[in-house]
Amino acid sequence: MSDQHVPVARWARPPEGPALVLLDQTRLPAEEAELVCADVPALVAAIRSLAVRGAPLLGIAGAYGVALAAARGDTVAEAARLLAEARPTAVNLAYGVRRAERAYDGAVARGADPAEAAAAALAEAEDLHREDAEASDRMAGHGLALLEELLPTGDLRLLTHCNTGRLVSGGHGTAFAVVRAAHRAGRLRQLWVDETRPLLQGARLTAYEAAREAMPYSVLADNAAGSLFAAGQVDAVLIGADRIAADGSVANKVGSYPLAVLARHHRVPFLVVAPVTTVDPETPDGAAIVVEQRDAREVTELPSPAAGTTGGVPVAPSGSAAYNPAFDVTPPGLVSALVTERGVVSPVTENGIQELCSMSLSGESRSGNGMMNS
C-alpha cells in the first residue's frame, strides 16, 4: 500500500485522453488499479459495477462523463441521460450530470464552438470536484464540533456503516471525514467498521482508509453491531447519505435503518453527514425515494476483487433468488442530527433543511429549530 493516494477520479487530457481515469474500487483493498473510461458506455458500466461509487463522487463522475461525451463529439443529451440513469438512488449523480450539461448547453447557446462548449462542461465538472472537496472539509469541522458538544469528555468509540471517506468524494469524504477529524484531534479511541454486506464497502474500503490513517479500528459483521450497543461500546454512529428527502428521510446503504433503531433504543447519537447536494427537495418523503435493487448474485456469492461485484465464491445454491436492495430509508425522527457543509440541523425537520439549503455558503445562523452553524 503506497503512501501516496491514487486519485479516485482524474481527467486525462490528450494524448492520454480525453478520458476519465478512476481508481477501480472493486479491486480494493488488494490492488490500487486504475480504470480508464474513454467513453460514456465505459463510465456507465463503471458506475453500475461500483468501480466508482458513493453519492458525491458519483456526481463528480457524472459531470466528467458529460465533459467526456462533449470532448468526443458524442451527443451530449443522450450521454447525460445514460449517465443520470446509471444508478437511481444517489441524487448527486443526476445533479452532477445536470450541472455539466447545463454548462455545455449554455456555451452552445452563446455561440461557442464544440471545443469551447466541451471546455465549459469540463470546467463545470472541475468546479464541482473542487466544491466537494471544500464541502468535505467544512463537514468535518461541523461534525467534530458537534461531537465535542455531544460528547465533551473521554475518547470516542464511533461506528460507521458502508464507506464514506475519500473514495466517495472530491476530498476526505463525508462521515469518515468527521471520524478522520476526531482522530487527528486525538479523540478517537475506537472505530467500529461495519463490514456492510453484501459488497463489503466497510471491510474492503473503510478499513483500507482507516489503515491509511493509522486509526484504531476493528471490522465487524453487520449483525454484531447490536451486541456492541448492548455492551455500551458505541458513543455515536456516523453514516453518509445517498438522498435526503424534503421531510428529512435519509436513503443510505442498506443496514443504516437498523442501526438507527439500535441507536435510538440505546440512546446513542445517530449522525448523518452529507453535502447539501444530497438533499433533494423534489422528493417529498422517504416513500418517494427510489431504492436501487441489485443483482441477486451479489448476495449469493462472496465478492472477489478478481471477479468484481459478481462472479465470486457461491455461498448459496446456484440460481437462488435474493432480496438485494442497495439502500434503506431512515425516517427523520431517528436521525439525531444532519451535518452538512453549511451547518447542522438537529432535530432534522423540513423547515430546518429548507433553511440550511437556502443559506449561502457564507451564511451563518442558528435558527430556532435547533440549527447550528460554524
Ligand SMILES: CSC[C@H]1O[C@H](OP(=O)(O)O)[C@H](O)[C@@H]1O
Ligand atoms: C456519502 S456517499 C457514500 C454512500 O454511498 C454508498 O453507496 P454505494 O457504495 O452503493 O455507492 C453508501 O450508501 C454510502 O453511505
